[in-house]
Amino acid sequence: MSNAMTTNGAASPFLSLHNVTKRYGGTTALDAIDWDVRPGEVHCLVGENGSGKSTLIKVVAGVVNPSPGSRLVIDGSSHHALTPALSKAARIQVIYQDLSLFPNLSVQENIAFEHLLGAGAAPLSKALMRAEAQDALRRLDADIPLDALVGTLPIAQRQIVAICRGLTAQARLLFMDEPTASLTRHEVDLLLSVVRRLQAMGVAVVFVSHRLEEVVEIAERVTVLRDGRKVGTYPAAEIDNRRLEHLMTGDQIQHAIRAHDTKGRPPVLEATGLSQRGAFTDVSFALREGEVLGLTGLLGAGRTELALALFGMTQLDGGELRLDGKPLHLRSNRDAIAAGIAYLSEDRLTLGINLRQSISDNIGVAVLDKIAARSGLLLRARRAALARDWMDKLKIRAGAASAAAQTLSGGNQQRVVLAKWLATAPRVLILDSPTVGVDIRNKQGIYDIVRALADDGVSILLISDELHEVYHNADRVLHMRGGHLVGEYVPGINTEGQLHDAVYA
Amino acid sequence: MPSTRSLGDLVFARTEVTLALVIAVFVVIFSLASPVFFTLPNAFDLIESYAVTTVLAAGVFVVLVSRGIDISFAATTAATQYLAAFLAAQLGYPAIVALGAAALLGVALGCVNAVLTYFLRVESIIVTIATASIYFALLIVITDGSEIYNLPAWWTDRIVFLRYQLAPRESIRLTLPIVVMAVVVLATHLMMSRTRLGRQIYALGGNPEAAGRVGINILRVQLFVYGYLGFLSAVAGFLQAHRVGQAVPTAMAGTELTVLAVALLGGASLAGGIGTMAGVILGVLLLAILQNGLNLLGVSPFFFQVVIGMAILASMSFTAYAAHRRQRAAA
Numbered sequence: 072m073s074n075a076m077t078t079n080g081a082a083s084p085f086l087s088l089h090n091v092t093k094r095y096g097g098t099t100a101l102d103a104i105d106w107d108v109r110p111g112e113v114h115c116l117v118g119e120n121g122s123g124k125s126t127l128i129k130v131v132a133g134v135v136n137p138s139p140g141s142r143l144v145i146d147g148s149s150h151h152a153l154t155p156a157l158s159k160a161a162r163i164q165v166i167y168q169d170l171s172l173f174p175n176l177s178v179q180e181n182i183a184f185e186h187l188l189g190a191g192a193a194p195l196s197k198a199l200m201r202a203e204a205q206d207a208l209r210r211l212d213a214d215i216p217l218d219a220l221v222g223t224l225p226i227a228q229r230q231i232v233a234i235c236r237g238l239t240a241q242a243r244l245l246f247m248d249e250p251t252a253s254l255t256r257h258e259v260d261l262l263l264s265v266v267r268r269l270q271a272m273g274v275a276v277v278f279v280s281h282r283l284e285e286v287v288e289i290a291e292r293v294t295v296l297r298d299g300r301k302v303g304t305y306p307a308a309e310i311d312n313r314r315l316e317h318l319m320t321g322d323q324i325q326h327a328i329r330a331h332d333t334k335g336r337p338p339v340l341e342a343t344g345l346s347q348r349g350a351f352t353d354v355s356f357a358l359r360e361g362e363v364l365g366l367t368g369l370l371g372a373g374r375t376e377l378a379l380a381l382f383g384m385t386q387l388d389g390g391e392l393r394l395d396g397k398p399l400h401l402r403s404n405r406d407a408i409a410a411g412i413a414y415l416s417e418d419r420l421t422l423g424i425n426l427r428q429s430i431s432d433n434i435g436v437a438v439l440d441k442i443a444a445r446s447g448l449l450l451r452a453r454r455a456a457l458a459r460d461w462m463d464k465l466k467i468r469a470g471a472a473s474a475a476a477q478t479l480s481g482g483n484q485q486r487v488v489l490a491k492w493l494a495t496a497p498r499v500l501i502l503d504s505p506t507v508g509v510d511i512r513n514k515q516g517i518y519d520i521v522r523a524l525a526d527d528g529v530s531i532l533l534i535s536d537e538l539h540e541v542y543h544n545a546d547r548v549l550h551m552r553g554g555h556l557v558g559e560y561v562p563g564i565n566t567e568g569q570l571h572d573a574v575y576a
Numbered sequence: 577m578p579s580t581r582s583l584g585d586l587v588f589a590r591t592e593v594t595l596a597l598v599i600a601v602f603v604v605i606f607s608l609a610s611p612v613f614f615t616l617p618n619a620f621d622l623i624e625s626y627a628v629t630t631v632l633a634a635g636v637f638v639v640l641v642s643r644g645i646d647i648s649f650a651a652t653t654a655a656t657q658y659l660a661a662f663l664a665a666q667l668g669y670p671a672i673v674a675l676g677a678a679a680l681l682g683v684a685l686g687c688v689n690a691v692l693t694y695f696l697r698v699e700s701i702i703v704t705i706a707t708a709s710i711y712f713a714l715l716i717v718i719t720d721g722s723e724i725y726n727l728p729a730w731w732t733d734r735i736v737f738l739r740y741q742l743a744p745r746e747s748i749r750l751t752l753p754i755v756v757m758a759v760v761v762l763a764t765h766l767m768m769s770r771t772r773l774g775r776q777i778y779a780l781g782g783n784p785e786a787a788g789r790v791g792i793n794i795l796r797v798q799l800f801v802y803g804y805l806g807f808l809s810a811v812a813g814f815l816q817a818h819r820v821g822q823a824v825p826t827a828m829a830g831t832e833l834t835v836l837a838v839a840l841l842g843g844a845s846l847a848g849g850i851g852t853m854a855g856v857i858l859g860v861l862l863l864a865i866l867q868n869g870l871n872l873l874g875v876s877p878f879f880f881q882v883v884i885g886m887a888i889l890a891s892m893s894f895t896a897y898a899a900h901r902r903q904r905a906a907a
Contacts (some may be wrong), residue, residue: 134789155791171786173779175849187775188791195770
């Protein structure tokens with residue numbers, strides 16, 4: 072934490088935000104943020120999911136317009152709002168968490184994309200693009216074929232391509248949104264050494280993250296966001312993990328380990344040697360009755376692919392599944408639902424919830440049989456009762472069951488999706504990243520619901536890349552890497568540090 | 577990747593390779609079945625008769641790559657053709673004025689599609705179904721559906737750039753439609769593969785969200801894409817009247833399907849971002865060969881509509897399957 076370069080504290084900031092506010096309908100994503108970045112500094116912007124980090128980046132990148140009264144000053148010139156072109160002209164580059172790559176273009180074109188911008192119909196200098204892309208890859212010590220289509224690369228390589236694009240654009244301010252999410256320790260080290268070099272060249276780098284062990288060591292200042300507000304900006308030297316967590320969560324997360332010893336319990340879902348070509352290989356585990364089984368690993372480890380196969384959405388190439396000791400063959404997710412398996416997708420917005428439909432429509436959609444009369448027509452009263460029941464049980468805060476799901480906050484939306492699946496009375500519940508985009512208070516609420524369900528005998532597979540989340544909420548944690556299960560950790564017996572070291576090794 | 581590339585990998589690696597193989601199979605079949613099929617004069621006649629389709633397919637291909645679709649090009653073709661015919665035949669304007677006005681109208685109608693798609697944020701298929709209906713109905717209302725027969729000589733006279741006598745009764749002719757088609761194909765190919773604009777079109781189709789973020793001016797790209805198809809519609813309208821010697825408002829009705837089939841067969845996708853001009857040419861070739869071959873074998877022309885439908889289905893399934901294979905390989 073000590074090798075931060077000394078910047079002149081009085082240096083005028085390269086970028087400063089004054090009273091930046093962003094409202095989406097009724098929710099306030101950013102609340103009167105004042106913030107600045109100095110030339111050549113490494114700055115960490117941290118906060119839990121849903122704290123406003125992404126919105127802040129989008130405002131600076133000109134992708135999102137802030138609400139009236141906001142002001143941004145870049146290099147001395149003041150703006151009320153930016154456009155992507157303005158932001159780029161000011162040499163601000165953003166590496167988005169979703170990477171914003173073009174899967175149908177080559178590595179070379181993705182990296183040297185700047186050359187493709189502008190109106191010119193003039194022929195492109197492919198040689199120049201190639202040299203530039205090659206150079207950027209070399210700086211990251213990465214070996215990726217320049218002519219490969221980005222859509223054919225594994226996720227970690229795509230991340231490197233995205234970083235390379237940021238490097239070639241001659242940025243003066245580079246945002247990196249969760250840059251380390253899918254990188255191994257070695258790749259992170261390379262990234263940090265590149266950042267140091269950029270810093271020496273006077274480029275300011277802002278790391279945006281919800282965990283920052285790796286990056287805090289080269290940062291000078293740390294800014295913490297919580298629920299759309301700035302908690303404060305601190306010298307990195309004064310911040311350690313415990314303090315940071317306190318600042319990020321406002322101490323609303325219970326740190327008690329909730330693991331129970333589940334060894335003696337009967338297995339409910341048993342997987343033996345499950346394989347799916349290109350996704351996972353020889354995966355064996357047993358999910359016991361009333362157990363919360365954690366599953367973690369880097370992005371691209373095959374977690375979601377495994378979940379989809381367990382839910383019958385994709386077909387296994389090998390291995391055997393048993394439910395309550397009886398062989399289970401899933402030809403589709405309908406088979407899975409019939410067998411009592413429910414799946415909460417990691418992509419809630421596109422897969423889990425119909426935002427324009429009412430809360431009661433969303434909750435009832437997986438149990439239409441139960442709320443239909445013998446004639447096949449749906450009974451509105453029965454659907455409303457079902458919705459009210461679950462809204463009570465899961466403490467969904469909403470005006471009315473007939474309100475559209477999009478009027479709810481992220482946390483309440485997630486509860487609606489949960490209610491939808493709980494209404495099917497599942498024996499096995501697969502939760503894929505259930506707290507992404509959910510604010511702190513609701514996170515804790517969802518953890519409480521998960522534990523209560525397990526106590527009622529539901530067996531839960533909790534998939535998450537937030538180690539903290541699985542460690543503190545699961546009875547056991549499985550670690551997946553490259554499509555293989557490579558370890559099992561028991562919270563309380565193994566430390567969170569051990570799990571962390573294994574995952575980010 | 578280790579050296580485990582199977583035959584399947586090779587065949588499915590590029591749509592163009594697959595198409596070329598399919599074409600080769602049909603050429604062999606038809607050559608065996610009909611003695612006149614595989615002759616040069618037949619080939620040149622075939623190419624000329626597909627010039628209008630190819631020019632339109634080049635434009636539709638560009639729109640498809642940008643992740644859009646345009647159903648209104650047939651109406652645009654008819655409208656521009658009629659305008660040029662009216663100016664040239666009824667009012668006696670010179671070629672440059674008549675054709676210039678047609679080109680401007682084509683670009684303008686295309687830009688209307690772009691503006692509506694961009695600002696209403698509505699799927700382009702909805703927008704262009706609406707505009708196709710409007711353009712076509714307006715054309716019929718304004719013209720009362722009447723044809724223009726007395727096109728000037730500069731328009732209808734056959735222009736032969738090259739003639740090569742094979743035998744006393746057999747010659748191959750490089751005619752205006754073939755040359756125009758070749759120019760359009762080459763220009764579209766260079767534009768799409770070698771210019772910033774072309775690569776921006778691919779980028780937009782590949783990831784629209786990211787395209788906005790990296791600073792592509794999406795409105796400008798869309799104006800170009802739909803405007804280009806509008807322009808090529810005017811070119812196609814000119815060629816079509818050149819071949820048949822008259823301007824008929826309903827001449828192009830129903831050609832949308834064939835043109836779309838050709839572009840999709842060639843590897844373009846409704847999902848955007850993929851496809852090449854070479855693929856589209858192969859798509860044209862395949863349909864042309866199928867139509868000609870079935871014709872020479874005495875199969876009912878209505879059956880060709882069945883073939884077009886099946887070709888669209890086959891290419892869709894193929895694109896989906898190939899994408900699935902690639903995804904598996906990447907994971």
